[in-house]
Amino acid sequence: MAAPETIRSASRPHISISGVSKTFQGRQGPVQALQDINLSIEKGEFVSILGPSGCGKSTLLMLLSGLLPVTKGRIDVDKKHIDGPNADAGIVFQQDVLLEWRSALQNIMIQAEIRKSNIPEARERARQLLKMVSLTDFENSYPKELSGGMRQRVSICRALLHRPPLLLMDEPFGALDAMTRDQLQIDLLRLCSDNDMTVFFITHSITEAIFLSDRVVVMSPRPGRIERIIDIDLPRPRRLSMREDAKFIDYTRELTGIFKSLGVFREEY
Amino acid sequence: MTTTIAETTDDTVIVPKPNMLLRALMAVPPALWTLLVLISIWELSVQIGKVPAYILPAPSAIGAVFFNYWHRLLPNALVTLSEVLIGFIGAVVVGVPLAVMIVYSRAMEKAVYPLIVASQTVPKVAIAPLLLTWFGYGMTPKIVIVILLAFFPIVINSVMGLKSSSREMIYLARSMGASGLQTFWKFRLPQALPSIFAGLKLATVLSVIGAVVAEFIGADKGLGYLILIAGANFDITRQFASIILITLIGVLFFVTLEQMERFFIPWKARSNIAGEG
Ligand SMILES: Nc1ncnc2c1ncn2[C@@H]1O[C@H](COP(=O)(O)OP(=O)(O)OP(=O)(O)O)[C@@H](O)[C@H]1O
Ligand SMILES: [Mg+2]
Numbered sequence: 001m002a003a004p005e006t007i008r009s010a011s012r013p014h015i016s017i018s019g020v021s022k023t024f025q026g027r028q029g030p031v032q033a034l035q036d037i038n039l040s041i042e043k044g045e046f047v048s049i050l051g052p053s054g055c056g057k058s059t060l061l062m063l064l065s066g067l068l069p070v071t072k073g074r075i076d077v078d079k080k081h082i083d084g085p086n087a088d089a090g091i092v093f094q095q096d097v098l099l100e101w102r103s104a105l106q107n108i109m110i111q112a113e114i115r116k117s118n119i120p121e122a123r124e125r126a127r128q129l130l131k132m133v134s135l136t137d138f139e140n141s142y143p144k145e146l147s148g149g150m151r152q153r154v155s156i157c158r159a160l161l162h163r164p165p166l167l168l169m170d171e172p173f174g175a176l177d178a179m180t181r182d183q184l185q186i187d188l189l190r191l192c193s194d195n196d197m198t199v200f201f202i203t204h205s206i207t208e209a210i211f212l213s214d215r216v217v218v219m220s221p222r223p224g225r226i227e228r229i230i231d232i233d234l235p236r237p238r239r240l241s242m243r244e245d246a247k248f249i250d251y252t253r254e255l256t257g258i259f260k261s262l263g264v265f266r267e268e269y
Numbered sequence: 270m271t272t273t274i275a276e277t278t279d280d281t282v283i284v285p286k287p288n289m290l291l292r293a294l295m296a297v298p299p300a301l302w303t304l305l306v307l308i309s310i311w312e313l314s315v316q317i318g319k320v321p322a323y324i325l326p327a328p329s330a331i332g333a334v335f336f337n338y339w340h341r342l343l344p345n346a347l348v349t350l351s352e353v354l355i356g357f358i359g360a361v362v363v364g365v366p367l368a369v370m371i372v373y374s375r376a377m378e379k380a381v382y383p384l385i386v387a388s389q390t391v392p393k394v395a396i397a398p399l400l401l402t403w404f405g406y407g408m409t410p411k412i413v414i415v416i417l418l419a420f421f422p423i424v425i426n427s428v429m430g431l432k433s434s435s436r437e438m439i440y441l442a443r444s445m446g447a448s449g450l451q452t453f454w455k456f457r458l459p460q461a462l463p464s465i466f467a468g469l470k471l472a473t474v475l476s477v478i479g480a481v482v483a484e485f486i487g488a489d490k491g492l493g494y495l496i497l498i499a500g501a502n503f504d505i506t507r508q509f510a511s512i513i514l515i516t517l518i519g520v521l522f523f524v525t526l527e528q529m530e531r532f533f534i535p536w537k538a539r540s541n542i543a544g545e546g
Binding site for chain 1 (some may be wrong): 273368435437438441442443444445446448451457459460462534536
């Protein structure tokens with residue numbers, strides 16, 4: 001099944017998650033990670049998942065990517081039933097998962113090698129992406145020679161190389177300093193609108209979720225359920241200064257309130 | 270040959286430059302100096318103590334044997350070297366694919382792997398006479414013993430290495446739509462290389478031991494055979510010369526593998542250098 005690279009961007013995913021549950025067979029019996037998740041995501045939409053540690057955010061991402069099977073329910077992406085790895089997606093895992101025998105550039109290029117895309121063209125794009133995350137000088141460095149934040153930035157570039165119509169990100173900016181984080185949030189938003197990407201974005205940060213998203217999905221733990229979905233009605237393109245706007249602060253207050261009522265104080269407060 | 274301080278660029282402290290000879294001496298690895306000192310002590314004690322050559326020959330006497338006896342030493346060293354190399358390569362050719370099968374097949378892991386591990390309690394030196402009966406007097410039984418000894422660390426370390434790919438790494442491969450073959454060549458094998466090389470280096474040492482011990486048990490060629498013959502003639506000096514040659518083969522073999530490791534695993538080598546600096 002050799003899918004031509006060119007038509008990819010024309011396919012616009014529309015995600016529907018209906019009645020999805022996930023139970024792991026743990027060592028001490030079954031663990032229900034997710035219970036009856038219903039969510040549908042529009043093409044080009046930016047959706048953030050916000051929730052305390054262990055509530056099943058990463059699990060939901062793994063189900064969406066088709067890397068783990070659902071226990072119950074059904075997931076469709078772009079009208080295609082997900083029952084195996086969805087290679088169209090770009091994934092930033094919670095751990096950077098860099099290959100230690102490859103330089104930063106080669107780590108990004110593995111994406112092109114596996115997909116057998118045009119190598120010189122991909123290398124050109126990989127260098128552009130490295131430039132975007134300010135790692136131009138480190139393209140030949142091995143992962144061991146990079147800091148945690150630099151490693152995560154390389155893994156973001158790897159996820160973007162093949163211009164995925166759907167981007168799945170699991171706390172991609174968690175390891176970054178505040179300033180790099182701000183910059184990358186802006187870069188990410190620009191990339192999304194340029195490429196018409198749909199983004200499923202997991203975060204621990206309320207501010208980050210509001211700043212980036214069209215909708216914020218709040219999850220509650222044990223078993224993971226969707227607690228609330230909040231539309232973020234802020235104009236685009238987003239500007240960093242918007243974080244001081246009254247409306248933005250209202251959203252922050254609202255979300256904090258939800259977490260307080262859930263008895264969760266794990267966020268950055 | 271005097272260099273003035275002004276000419277040198279890297280000197281920040283004003284110290285007279287050591288001359289060329291001294292600098293060349295300083296470039297010699299410290300371990301060689303230690304060896305030189307030990308040999309000197311040996312030579313001196315034998316000379317001063319007037320130790321008879323049939324108890325402990327002086328290093329100079331051993332050196333003389335190398336010079337006068339090389340036409341016997343060299344062909345026999347080549348025999349031992351061939352046994353070591355062929356056996357080692359045989360162990361790699363059998364061991365690495367077997368490790369791959371064990372990692373990829375549940376059935377193999379359950380049916381074969383425990384037996385391989387258990388077989389290690391069989392003393393291979395003790396079955397050497399048996400191999401002689403089966404394979405005759407020539408190089409074959411020696412090669413088989415080398416394979417039997419070298420094979421185990423190669424299999425064990427390769428299995429460990431191939432299993433060390435994290436679950437996340439396999440997820441990453443699958444998320445790109447990697448085929449089984451791509452996952453092996455681009456993810457699992459490179460990840461396993463450091464461990465495989467650790468096994469190979471262990472195997473070099475065992476290969477040399479295997480070849481020599483096999484020659485002890487029954488041979489008409491090889492350095493192990495020379496040691497036996499020299500012993501029968503009470504020629505300790507020739508025994509020493511043979512032992513030194515065996516050691517040399519072992520060291521060269523090991524160093525070659527370390528160089529190959531540096532070549533195949535440059536990411537490791539680089540970080541080591543950084544660590545030492
Ligand atoms: N492979 C697995 N086997 C068994 N249990 C698992 C497995 N993966 C996750 N779990 C369980 O599922 C629950 C949800 O885990 P998940 O990793 O999705 O949480 P998370 O919301 O991403 O947390 P964090 O914010 O800390 O990353 C946890 O209770 C965890 O113990
Ligand atoms: Mg997680």
